[in-house]
Amino acid sequence: MKQLPNVNRGARARLYGLLLLLAVILVFIISMNTGTLRLSPRQLGLTLFGFGSQQDHLVLFTYRLPRIIVTLLAGAGLGVAGAVLQGVSRNALADPGILGLHAGAAFGLMIFVSFFRSLEGPVALLIPLFTFAGGILIAAVIFILAYDRHKGLIPMRLILVGIAIEAGFSAVTLFLALRLDPDTYAFAASWLAGSVWGRDWISVLSLLPWIVLLIPYVWTRSKLLDVFALGDETAVSIGNRVTPNRLILLCAAVALSCASVSMAGGIGFIGLLAPHIARRLGGPMHRHSLPLSALAGMFILTAADTVGRSVFAPNAVPAGVVVAVIGAPLFFYLLMKSKN
Amino acid sequence: MRYSHHRSAKEYVRMSGIPMAALLLLLSLFLAVSYGAKSLFLPEVWSAIFQFNSAEEAHQIVRNLRLPRALGAAFTGMAFGAAGALMQGVTRNPLADTGVLGINAGAAFVVALAFAFLPGLSYLNLILLSFAGAGLAALFIVLLGSATPGGMSSLKLTVAGAVAAALLHSLSTGVAIYYGLSQDLAYWYAGGVAGVRWAHLKLLVPIVVVTIVWAASMGRSVTFLSLGDESAVNLGVRAVRVRVLAMIAAVLLAGTSVSVVGAVGFIGLVVPHVARRVVGVDYRLIIPMSALLGGVLLEFADIASRMVSPPREFAIGSMVALVGVPFFLYLARKEGRSL
Numbered sequence: 001m002k003q004l005p006n007v008n009r010g011a012r013a014r015l016y017g018l019l020l021l022l023a024v025i026l027v028f029i030i031s032m033n034t035g036t037l038r039l040s041p042r043q044l045g046l047t048l049f050g051f052g053s054q055q056d057h058l059v060l061f062t063y064r065l066p067r068i069i070v071t072l073l074a075g076a077g078l079g080v081a082g083a084v085l086q087g088v089s090r091n092a093l094a095d096p097g098i099l100g101l102h103a104g105a106a107f108g109l110m111i112f113v114s115f116f117r118s119l120e121g122p123v124a125l126l127i128p129l130f131t132f133a134g135g136i137l138i139a140a141v142i143f144i145l146a147y148d149r150h151k152g153l154i155p156m157r158l159i160l161v162g163i164a165i166e167a168g169f170s171a172v173t174l175f176l177a178l179r180l181d182p183d184t185y186a187f188a189a190s191w192l193a194g195s196v197w198g199r200d201w202i203s204v205l206s207l208l209p210w211i212v213l214l215i216p217y218v219w220t221r222s223k224l225l226d227v228f229a230l231g232d233e234t235a236v237s238i239g240n241r242v243t244p245n246r247l248i249l250l251c252a253a254v255a256l257s258c259a260s261v262s263m264a265g266g267i268g269f270i271g272l273l274a275p276h277i278a279r280r281l282g283g284p285m286h287r288h289s290l291p292l293s294a295l296a297g298m299f300i301l302t303a304a305d306t307v308g309r310s311v312f313a314p315n316a317v318p319a320g321v322v323v324a325v326i327g328a329p330l331f332f333y334l335l336m337k338s339k340n
Numbered sequence: 341m342r343y344s345h346h347r348s349a350k351e352y353v354r355m356s357g358i359p360m361a362a363l364l365l366l367l368s369l370f371l372a373v374s375y376g377a378k379s380l381f382l383p384e385v386w387s388a389i390f391q392f393n394s395a396e397e398a399h400q401i402v403r404n405l406r407l408p409r410a411l412g413a414a415f416t417g418m419a420f421g422a423a424g425a426l427m428q429g430v431t432r433n434p435l436a437d438t439g440v441l442g443i444n445a446g447a448a449f450v451v452a453l454a455f456a457f458l459p460g461l462s463y464l465n466l467i468l469l470s471f472a473g474a475g476l477a478a479l480f481i482v483l484l485g486s487a488t489p490g491g492m493s494s495l496k497l498t499v500a501g502a503v504a505a506a507l508l509h510s511l512s513t514g515v516a517i518y519y520g521l522s523q524d525l526a527y528w529y530a531g532g533v534a535g536v537r538w539a540h541l542k543l544l545v546p547i548v549v550v551t552i553v554w555a556a557s558m559g560r561s562v563t564f565l566s567l568g569d570e571s572a573v574n575l576g577v578r579a580v581r582v583r584v585l586a587m588i589a590a591v592l593l594a595g596t597s598v599s600v601v602g603a604v605g606f607i608g609l610v611v612p613h614v615a616r617r618v619v620g621v622d623y624r625l626i627i628p629m630s631a632l633l634g635g636v637l638l639e640f641a642d643i644a645s646r647m648v649s650p651p652r653e654f655a656i657g658s659m660v661a662l663v664g665v666p667f668f669l670y671l672a673r674k675e676g677r678s679l
Contacts, residue, residue, distance in 0.1 A: 093499060097506070145669060160435075160672035163502045164665050167605065171661035178655055186517075193513040268506060312518065321514035328507035335500055336488045 013288035016281040020295040031306040067199040072298045073211045077260035079297020082271020084253035087225035096257035097268025100166030105261045107169045108134020110176040128262035135258030194267035194320015210259035222286035267320040269327025357618040361632035368639035372410035412536030413642040414635040416601045419548045419593035421634020424608020429562040430586040435498045438594035439605025442504035446477025447598035449508040456519045470599035474591045555589045559624030604657045606664025
């Protein structure tokens with residue numbers, strides 16, 4: 001955390017931001033080319049600007065583009081949610097998935113499929129609502145249990161409680177899952193494993209406001225996050241109301257990750273990977289690292305989805321599995337390095 | 341205590357703890373055998389066991405379905421309980437458990453792979469694979485701990501285990517989705533003793549019993565280790581050797597159990613704490629006590645899982661989690677205070 005006075009962190013962060021943005025655009029183009037129907041970059045360009053064939057237009061605008069945009073948005077949401085959670089809890093290992101928020105979303109999904117038993121038609125529009133509610137519910141339970149009357153929210157306890165509550169909700173989810181018929185179960189399982197689920201424009205529209213409103217909001221609060229990094233006592237002594245601020249930021253992170261997960265499925269580890277990369281590139285100031293986290297999240301999730309769709313074709317491996325395979329080793333590495 | 345002639349009330353509780361737990365286990369076994377779609381009472385159960393008559397339906401039910409199932413629950417519960425006690429003793433970590441640390445998930449992952457790639461594997465091979473998975477997961481956690489400067493705290497070890505379990509679960513799901521066998525795997529993951537047959541017990545019972553006896557014979561060294569490495573070394577305990585042997589025993593126990601009932605967690609977490617309350621700090625007593633209580637817990641979990649909404653069965657793993665999660669929360673709160 002040594003701050004060298006001569007290094008212009010802002011300029012460096014902007015440079016890396018630009019590079020990451022280019023990487024995102026590159027993955028975006030590759031992702032649009034990937035699939036059973038290949039579109040060459042030229043066809044792609046033509047179709048994007050309305051000169052392509054009818055079929056290309058259909059493939060791109062109805063199937064591929066919405067899915068990729070959902071992936072991008074969810075990646076950004078999860079990346080920023082992870083960065084906020086890590087900042088607030090002063091723990092480089094915090095991640096929405098590890099905290100158990102995904103288990104809540106999974107629980108919501110299972111409640112939904114158990115009650116409606118149908119995934120077709122207009123009812124399906126309610127799925128995000130249920131998963132979102134599940135995530136919020138589990139977050140509330142975790143906060144209440146981790147809350148100490150005298151000390152406020154204790155970050156360490158947050159993680160332990162998260163693990164326990166996750167196990168509890170997973171048990172109920174598993175119980176509900178076993179009562180489903182095989183087809184519904186197959187859908188639920190691939191959702192839980194994080195195969196990008198939202199594939200139409202409605203998903204894009206329902207995810208967009210969360211991302212567009214909450215990420216800038218969190219960004220304007222980046223000073224607060226920097227202050228949290230100094231420790232609670234210092235934060236209080238320079239006039240920061242720790243507990244309310246922590247709660248507001250936590251709520252923003254929960255909302256971001258629940259919205260993302262409800263559209264993209266139970267994808268863990270992005271909230272861990274993205275902020276870590278961002279801090280490496282942009283330094284510890286959240287003003288710089290938050291946008292980088294968003295970009296890194298976009299890049300990772302879109303790349304993982306593309307890999308999952310193409311490498312194992314004709315079957316697809318959920319993006320969540322791909323991310324977990326990359327993310328878990330990094331997690332263990334960080335765990336070994338981190339001080340107690 | 342050894343030198344006092346007047347035994348305190350506490351000591352009587354301590355001494356009677358193990359016989360009481362054994363009685364409780366027998367009682368739960370009896371309940372498990374008699375409860376079911378067809379209720380059976382003591383005389384029938386007794387005669388089915390000791391004067392077996394293959395013409396009688398009740399005898400057939402007891403012999404071929406209920407008894408193996410009940411014994412399966414008892415012995416796997418015993419294995420999980422003893423494994424948890426060993427892990428908590430040698431790591432001096434109150435949250436240690438083969439489930440929490442991802443060892444069960446390791447075994448389950450390998451078995452899942454076996455389902456996908458080698459269907460129709462014999463039970464012996466399945467057990468061996470399950471051992472291998474449990475062993476690899478344990479090795480991984482141990483290496484992770486030893487590669488960390490200053491060792492791993494309770495919290496870090498728990499988080500590492502949770503993440504390892506999450507990764508393994510995610511991989512298993514990936515394999516299952518890819519090969520289109522997801523719900524079969526889910527059933528298996530959820531755990532259950534409904535499928536236990538005598539053929540399983542023939543392998544399960546000897547392994548579990550021998551390993552628990554072996555583990556209890558290590559009890560003295562484990563007790564010293566649980567008091568701290570320095571005092572253990574002063575008392576002539578070879579810390580590394582005991583730790584390795586205890587881990588091997590825990591892996592054997594967890595691996596065998598997982599291959600039979602699936603990745604049931606929390607038993608090894610809850611039971612040793614209860615055992616310590618009753619029998620004190622001596623692991624020569626804690627290990628057998630944890631084994632017995634583990635058997636009782638899983639047996640009751642199985643009975644409850646059948647009672648909730650018959651004829652369906654509740655997943656036994658979920659049933660144990662109902663007890664395990666609040667308990668874990670309680671421990672985490674207690675631990676959280678010292679963090």
